[in-house]
Amino acid sequence: MPVRPPLFADRAFSAVTALLIVNVSAFVLQEHLGRLWPDPVNWLLVVAVIVPTLVLCRRVQTDPASTPVVRRYWLTVRIGTSLFVVVAGLRILFEAGAGAWLLPVSVALHLLGGIVLTGPLVGLPFSACSRARKVGVWLDLGTLTSAAGLLIWHFVASGQFADGRVTGPRVLAAAVIMGAGLNGVYLAAKVVLAGVDSFTRRGLYWIGASALIGGLGSAISFLHPHQPDGNLLMLVLPCAAYAAALGARMQVVDTAAGARPQRASRGYSLMPYVAIGTVDAMVAYDNIWGAGNGLLIDAVAVVLTTIVVIRQLIAFRQNDALLARIGVQEKRFRYEATHDMLTGLANRSLFTERVTAAVSGAGPDTLISIVLIDLDDFKLVNDTLGHATGDALLVHVAERMREAVRSADTVARLGGDEFAILFEGVEGSDVEQALTRIAAALVEPALVDGEPMTVKASFGVVDGRGGDDAGDLLRQADIAMYEAKDRGDGGYERYRPGMEARGAENSRRAAALRVALLEDQLVVYFQPVVTLPDGRITGAEALVRWQHPAEGLLGPGAFIEAAEQTGLIVPLGAWVLRAATREAATWPGEQSVSVNVSARQLREPGFPSLVAAALTESGLPARRLTVEITESVAVGGGATMENLRGLRDLGVRLSLDDFGTGASTLTLLATCPVHQIKLDRSFVPDGRPDAIADAVAQMARAFGLEAVAEGVETAEQAARLTRLGYEKAQGFHFARPMPAAELRARLTTTVAVP
Known part of the structure; x- marks a missing residue:
């Protein structure tokens, strides 16, 4: 955090402070003790205060941290203050008897210097605020200036026209006095009321003080030009210069400390009311003592009252507008807090609230149905087509759901691709019809973000009645x-x-599976793959088993589902891959090992690198590893297809497992970089027509792929598959899955096919 430098660390500021103390002390002493030295010495003291002020103004002007507005302002201050150095110099010559003409010239330069210093303050832009706020500030300035003008005129009239004589010189003098005084009050009030961007708060306030001292002080000095032993300007000019010097120093110090720019003051200000109180006091004074300016005072009072009334009306209008904006924002915040911003549906918070209200407000015979909906394979859309298309799909799904239910039903998006519907007072059969409509609408092809898409969803339904627990119903759904x-x-x-x-x-x-992975409770069994028709073992498929400490040896059906749901399939698959490649590296000849890979594994970034690391660690050549995937995995696209190409680039063989049970298409065979297709066991000839098995074999030959049949259990099946052209097969007819040591002992043997 920036540190504010000490105020008196600057030598020029320390000097101007010391010289001001000397100047004020000398003025006070001369007022009470009489003249201590000739007047030219007093004016030299004035110059001594103003010159260090010029140095401080230049430092703000050249400070790299200052904004262009600040720099331009302090350049103008330097110019105006330099004119007052000339004024003081002319007064020195005048007091020394150089010529009477120097006095009017000094007065003219004094006025010019005031104009130069006034210009930048008048032109300072207000900080950013509304038009109504700016109008209010101008009205407040008008109120203060009017009251100040009345006060100054009271003293001007008493000083200049007390004898009733109105002459040109007196009018000119009165105009100068009024102008100087009003200028000082106006500038000081503008600084306090309006605030200006780029200027720090303390720096700006001392700028206003300098304007007030210079303006009012000059007016007073013109009203009373001669004191017993000096001219009041000899006190006014150093004090005004010191206020400017203090403003310059504050600007540099606060900017270095990272202070905020001065902002407009709060809408409520006491200044206009002080002005009205002053005028009211003058009205009372005139009525009691008869000051002789009753008409003018009354007129100003009327003007000020009108201004204040207008100001209050503007304030009332601002308050109404503010309340309206607050109301709109409150509605918007309430909507955003209870609705999903993407789809416009109710969010989880609002849905839970409505479920709670439904079960608490309904009678025991009122039926309430809650449906939770999850889109199937939605992550594939985000991974392959991007999140923008995924968001467009969610909007499409939300529209289809809203169209399929009543307006009284609540449709919500709970987060991600999970939706929910609340039905109140609807029979179970009607709920099922609504879900059927939704499912049919989702699978109907639609153009989403330029992509033709269909969606499948899974629905969980729970029926409840009034008085049930809302949390339990949501959990059951x-x-x-x-x-x-x-x-x-x-x-x-x-x-x-x-x-x-x-x-x-x-x-x-x-x-328990997590513990099994950590404690090495898993083992790999292998089922041989043989050639047709000679029955030579060419490799084996790796199949994971769990040697459970309490339940014994468990097949994959006992734990794969839990691994898929929890994401453990990824570390489990990596373990099987490493174990299988290590074992296959010990086999003689060119026998290959097949490893099943899940869709979750193939979506993982860098999966080919994981396979490459396993091959390097085991020393198994890539050509001896076959990665088996299902058809649903192969159509995943995106990261899945990229990883498949990466595996093929490594030299790893790819196999389409369970072929015929999923999205089997000619396009899939043409685009997916596989080497082999495995006929699913359900299509292996078993006394039934072998048309499907024959068609798969012909497709494999047409695409130059190897055809393998799995689930072969009889010699007759093996013979028929051989006649259909299948090159390899596996199944209980040849061998059941076995431990690695048993397979090693059988690798060099053959299996009778007939």
Whole structure:
């Protein structure tokens, strides 16, 4: 944080302070003791105060931290103050008897210097504020200036026209006096009321003080030009110069300390009321003692009252406008606090509030249904098409949902791709029809951000009645929604008692799986892959097993679902990859190892680097590793496709597993960089027509891919697959999954195919 420099660290400011003390002391002493030295010496003291002031003004003007407005102002102050040095010099010559003509010249230069110093203050821009605020400031300035003008005129009239004689010189003198006094009051009031950007608060206030001292002091000195032993200007000019010097020093000090620029004062100010009080006092004085200016005083009082009334009307209007803005902002803040800004739907907070209100305000026979909705594979949209398209899709989904329900139903976006609907007083069959309409509307192709898209969603439904706990209903709807999502068919699931048990079991299983990864409880089994028709083992598929300390050896069906839901599939898959490549590196010949990779793994940035590291660590050549993916993974696009290309660039072979059960298309075979397709076990010939198996084999030949069949359980199936043109196969007919040591012992053997 910037540190404010000491005020008197500047030598010029210390000097001007000391010289002012000498000047004021000398003036006071001469007023009481009589003249101590000739008048030229007094004017030399005036010059001695003004010259260091010029130095301080120059420092502000050349300060790199000063803004252009500040620099221009202090340049003008230097010019105006320099004129007063000339005025003091002419007075020195005049007092020394150099010539009577020097006095009117000095007076003219005095007025010119005042005009020069007034110009920049009059032209200083107000800080940023509304038009009404500026009008209010000008009215306040008018009030103060009018009251000050009346006071000054009172003294001018008593001094210049007390004998009733009105002459040209007296009128000119009165005009000069009025102008100087009003100028000082106006400038000081403007500084206090309005505030100016770029000037620090303390610096600006001392600028106003300098204007007030110079203006009023000059007026008073013109009214009473001769004191018993000196001229009042010998006190006014040094004091005004010192105030300017103090303003210059404050500007430099506060700017260095990082002080804020001076801003406009608060809308409420006591100054106009002080002015009115002063005029009222003069009215009372005139009525009691008969000062002789009754008409003028009354006129000014009327003018000031009118100005103040106008000022109050403007203030009332400002207050009304402010209250209106506050009302609009309050509505906007309330809306933003309860609605989703992207879709315009209710947010989680408002939805929870309405669910709570529904269950607390409904009767025990009133049916309430809550639906939680999660979009399937929405992350793929963000990863492949970008977040802008993802946001556009969310807006599209929100519109389709609103169109499919009643206006009385609450549709909300809870966050991300999760939505919710509250139905009140609707039968279960009507809720199901609404969900069917929503599902049909989402899968209907639509152009979203220039992309033709369809969406599948999973719905979790819970029915409640008045008096139920809102938190329990929301939790149960969430459980049902995850049940529907696990099915993977984009449908809905209604909550049933006992569903929590499955979720709790998955949570417990995931926690135990974390421990298994840390304590090395996992093992890899291998199922051989053989050639057709000779039955030679060419490799094996790696299959993970869990050697549970209490439950024994567990297959993947017991823990893969929990790993997928919790994200543990990523470290689990990495462990299997390293274990499988280490084992395959010990095999003789060119036998390859196949490793299954999940969609979550393939979306991870840098997945090919992870595979490359495993190959390097194990020493297994890339050509002996096959990465197996499902068709749904292959159509992921974006990061998934980039990682697949990266794997192929490494020399790793790619295989489409469970072919025929997912999005099998010719386009997929043409665009996905795979080497092999594996016919799903459900299409292996088993006394039924083998048209699908035959078609898959023909597609593989057409695209130059290797055709492999899995799930072969009989010799007859193996023979038919051989006739269809399949090159490799695996299944219980050839061998069941086995530990690594057992596989090593069988690698050099053959398996009878017939």
